[in-house]
Amino acid sequence: MLEIKDAVAVITGGSGGIGKALARYWLENQGRVVLADMAETGLEAARRELEGLGGEVATFRCDVTSEVDSGNLADYAIERFGAINLVAPFAGIIQDALLVNTDRETGMVTGKMSLSAFQKVLDVNVTGVFLTVRECVERMINNKCKGLVCLVSSVNSLGAAGQLNYSSSKAAMAVMPKVLTAEFFRRGIADRIRCVAIAPGFVGTPMVASMNQNALSKILDQVPLGRLIEPREVSSLVGELFRNEAMAGDVYYIHGGLRIGSRG
Numbered sequence: 001m002l003e004i005k006d007a008v009a010v011i012t013g014g015s016g017g018i019g020k021a022l023a024r025y026w027l028e029n030q031g032r033v034v035l036a037d038m039a040e041t042g043l044e045a046a047r048r049e050l051e052g053l054g055g056e057v058a059t060f061r062c063d064v065t066s067e068v069d070s071g072n073l074a075d076y077a078i079e080r081f082g083a084i085n086l087v088a089p090f091a092g093i094i095q096d097a098l099l100v101n102t103d104r105e106t107g108m109v110t111g112k113m114s115l116s117a118f119q120k121v122l123d124v125n126v127t128g129v130f131l132t133v134r135e136c137v138e139r140m141i142n143n144k145c146k147g148l149v150c151l152v153s154s155v156n157s158l159g160a161a162g163q164l165n166y167s168s169s170k171a172a173m174a175v176m177p178k179v180l181t182a183e184f185f186r187r188g189i190a191d192r193i194r195c196v197a198i199a200p201g202f203v204g205t206p207m208v209a210s211m212n213q214n215a216l217s218k219i220l221d222q223v224p225l226g227r228l229i230e231p232r233e234v235s236s237l238v239g240e241l242f243r244n245e246a247m248a249g250d251v252y253y254i255h256g257g258l259r260i261g262s263r264g
């Protein structure tokens with residue numbers, strides 16, 4: 001079992017709902033946190049909110065789609081705290097649209113998902129994660145750190161209508177733990193660096209607040225738990241995944257019983 005006390009977490013998307021909640025949880029357990037986000041004001045507000053909870057928190061402005069920023073973030077964590085033990089690349093975006101939208105009366109196409117909506121989501125949610133993970137894992141290996149790479153997938157990785165871009169990005173997160181665990185195993189480091197993904201249902205964060213609220217209320221009608229998942233419930237799962245070294249190479253769902261139906 002690993003301990004959170006003194007362990008160093010690098011969290012991207014750290015001024016957002018799930019990232020900030022994880023930072024809070026980590027600090028309350030006496031861990032150390034590098035909180036990264038591209039939203040500078042949000043990052044500063046998060047630092048003020050989190051300081052004094054216990055542990056130590058530092059912030060770093062970083063666009064996860066930038067290779068330079070991602071390398072600098074990993075270097076900063078090592079310079080500031082001397083280690084990286086948890087990599088939580090949680091920066092993510094949604095930009096929902098149907099592949100093609102049709103007019104209900106004429107049946108003709110009235111709109112399409114734009115190329116930029118598709119690419120932007122893949123850039124942040126897949127390429128951004130790739131860069132954060134690659135740069136942090138390099139420093140973890142070279143600095144002999146032990147710990148966990150915890151990706152964030154989603155129940156929508158199973159396929160949600162209106163989210164071809166987002167669902168595809170989250171399906172990528174579901175496969176990465178298997179690929180990385182196999183690679184770490186080949187290189188003889190799988191006992192030191194594990195990789196998992198969490199797959200939350202609908203969590204009460206700004207991302208969900210920005211969703212179509214009618215669609216959200218229909219989704220909540222399908223959640224056996226009857227409410228949104230709380231960000232601190234997600235953090236608690238990440239904490240357990242970090243501590244428990246038997247958990248590796250897989251996706252761990254946290255959704256209050258939600259199953260997505262055939263209409264997504």
Ligand SMILES: NC(=O)c1ccc[n+]([C@@H]2O[C@H](COP(=O)([O-])OP(=O)(O)OC[C@H]3O[C@@H](n4cnc5c(N)ncnc54)[C@H](O)[C@@H]3O)[C@@H](O)[C@H]2O)c1
Nearest residue numbers: 013015016017018038039063064091092154202203205207
């Ligand atoms: N909220 C949910 O219900 C839910 C469910 C499943 C998975 N997730 C995933 O959890 C993660 C966090 O979601 P959240 O609900 O906290 O979202 P959020 O919108 O509250 O926070 C996301 C954060 O990412 C940051 N960000 C966006 N683009 C960035 C970039 N290029 N570089 C650096 N930072 C960037 C934003 O500034 C924001 O602070 C996302 O990957 C999301 O897909 C969320």
